[in-house]
Amino acid sequence: MPWCEECAKYMAPSAMNEDGTCPVCGNEIEEPPPAAEDEKTPWHFKLLVAAAVLYMVWRIIDLLS
Numbered sequence: 001m002p003w004c005e006e007c008a009k010y011m012a013p014s015a016m017n018e019d020g021t022c023p024v025c026g027n028e029i030e031e032p033p034p035a036a037e038d039e040k041t042p043w044h045f046k047l048l049v050a051a052a053v054l055y056m057v058w059r060i061i062d063l064l065s
Helices: 043-064
Strands: none
């Protein structure tokens, strides 16, 4: 998504000027750098998923007994 550094806003392609500049400040709009591929999943998200799985297993066992 196009990013205007001066305005600190993401711009929709339809909101930009025809020459690829920002309609507010007139600066050239840049593409943001790609995200790093080696980013790891946060440990607290993994803990939340594990807790949800354990809870669901417990509820299924409780339902069947």
